[in-house]
Amino acid sequence: MKICFNQATTMKNSTLALDLECCEKTGYDFIEIRLDKLKDYLEDHTVADLAQFFASSNLKPYSFNALEFISFRDEAGDKEIKDGLRLCCEVGAAIGCGKTVVVPTFDVGPYSKAEIKQETVRALRELSDIAAPFGMKLAFEFVGYPNCSVNTLEQAYDIVAATDRENVGFVLDCFHFHAMNSKWEELEAIDPAKLFIFHLDDSEDLPPGALRDDKRLWPGEGAVDLARIFGILKAKGYAEMASIELFRPAYWDMDIAECIQTAYEKTKETIEKYM
Ligand code: ZN
Secondary structure (H helix, E strand, O other): OEEEEEHHHHOOOOOHHHHHHHHHHHOOOEEEEEHHHHHHHHHHOOHHHHHHHHHOOOOEEEEEEEEEOOOOOOHHHHHHHHHHHHHHHHHHHHHOOOEEEEEOOEOOOOOOHHHHHHHHHHHHHHHHHHHHHHOOEEEEEOOOOOOEOOOOHHHHHHHHHHHOOOOEEEEEEHHHHHHOOOOHHHHHHOOHHHEEEEEEOEEOOOOOOOOOHHHEEOOOOOOOOHHHHHHHHHHOOOOOEEEEOOOOHHHHOOOHHHHHHHHHHHHHHHHHHHO
């Protein structure tokens, strides 16, 4: 299983240039690039600089994170998402990054699950059409918050299956899976080929619906049943990658190199323990 760094883990105080340098030194295989950090980077670098970095490094780009709130958008919001996707496709083609994380919308109002499914499938298919000519894949990430329109694995997987496009799959994030009590039998039933990205994290022990991203913990230090998640993935033959993704303010305040090193060690220990 390859080890990947998600830039959320150092989000508050780092930059793409610094994360790249530290991840390469630490020995990561991949990085998930945050779009806000990419835009900051391009203020004083070029896409060619980024391509040059990856061409001369062991570290490779895995995905862009994230196009947020893809469904239930007005015309201006829809354009913003599509422009964002075009940027991912263009930069991705230049640097060899073939995946983009896409996130459903929050607080959409009292729509039924069937209505949410219909609208989200529509949005995913439109984005799929834009991404396909670039060879870009879309990884749909449900969020385990009560007010997210898609907040369990079963709902997300059903939407991805109904979208029925080769370049649309899903993200399994251990925190989000745990946070709204997604069902184990759903995880046991997934097609691992549709698992495009695996986000590794742990969580404080709060009741379902009460967890927020700041309660994430280093893997192995919280309440998420990582043994069971890894056991299921292993049984399914999924062994591609694990990306450490934390949003914990105390970790943001660590020295960047130390945070990235610790994240690597915790991820490696977890993979070695369960795989
Ligand atoms: Zn995630």
